[in-house]
Amino acid sequence: MVSSQTERLVRTKKDKAGTQFAKNKVYRGVASNYICDLNVGDEVLITGPVGTEMLLPQDPDSVLIMLATGTGIAPMRSYLRLLFNDKAGANPDGSRKFKGLAWLFLGVPYSKSLLYDDENVEYKKNFPDQYRYEYAISREQTNAAGQKMYIQTKIAEYAEEVWDLLQYKKTHVYMCGLKGMESGMAEALGPIAEKKGIVWNEQVKEWKKAGRWHVEVY
Numbered sequence: 001m002v003s004s005q006t007e008r009l010v011r012t013k014k015d016k017a018g019t020q021f022a023k024n025k026v027y028r029g030v031a032s033n034y035i036c037d038l039n040v041g042d043e044v045l046i047t048g049p050v051g052t053e054m055l056l057p058q059d060p061d062s063v064l065i066m067l068a069t070g071t072g073i074a075p076m077r078s079y080l081r082l083l084f085n086d087k088a089g090a091n092p093d094g095s096r097k098f099k100g101l102a103w104l105f106l107g108v109p110y111s112k113s114l115l116y117d118d119e120n121v122e123y124k125k126n127f128p129d130q131y132r133y134e135y136a137i138s139r140e141q142t143n144a145a146g147q148k149m150y151i152q153t154k155i156a157e158y159a160e161e162v163w164d165l166l167q168y169k170k171t172h173v174y175m176c177g178l179k180g181m182e183s184g185m186a187e188a189l190g191p192i193a194e195k196k197g198i199v200w201n202e203q204v205k206e207w208k209k210a211g212r213w214h215v216e217v218y
Contacts, residue, residue: 054174054214056082062100063171065162067151067185069107072177073115075216076104079174084123084131100130100170107136107151107177134158152184163192172212179217 038044054075056064064083066076082089083098091097108114114135123131134154135141141149143157155162165171166189175181190200207213 054176054216057170057172059170060097060099061170063165063168064100064102065165065171065173066102066104067107067155067173067175067177067181068104069151069177069181070113071115072175072217073106075176076106076174077116077119080104080119080123080131084127085119096127098130101165102131103165104131104133105136105151105154106133107138107154107181109137109139111135111137111140150184151181152188155185155188159188159192163189166207169210169212172214173207174214176216177218181217182215 035044056062056079064079066079068076080102083102084096089097104120106114114137120131120133124133136149136151136154138148138150143149143153147153166173173185175185186200186204193200193203204213
């Protein structure tokens, strides 16, 4: 999260690339470009981290269902690197601490918008029993009924399986990106809940209360 102080500095400072037009309220990326424009020795105020909404569970046997659109992949990528790549997620003998399942659903408009596909391929290759990923490319893919492939459309293809995983008390759901993913989950899984005599919104409240439903959307 970028502080208001940092944002004010960015808006008043002339950037090196000359791509900031403050009079027209056009600014470059606030944090990344501010950092790129710093000189060696410059002092930077850093605060945080703030909040605990998107923290991973400590249990190595957890199941993680991750939904992301566009740049909402950012926190999911950090999770996956910890689980399957970085030293922090490894035991002294080199084996991975994580023993559960991670399942990513990523939605983008075009295939060229996919981020970190090479990493997903690598994780799937190295951990085939622990990692799955699905892409929903809305402007290029359709389902069997001819509908555009959004996150909820892709989840609907695995609705029964996802529902069953959600009944496992160690399953956590993470959403980051467009707010529509929340209603999309209801659209895809609500009918299953209804058949079982469960009110979807009430069930989600229970998962939130249990700390198993993590949402950062806009």
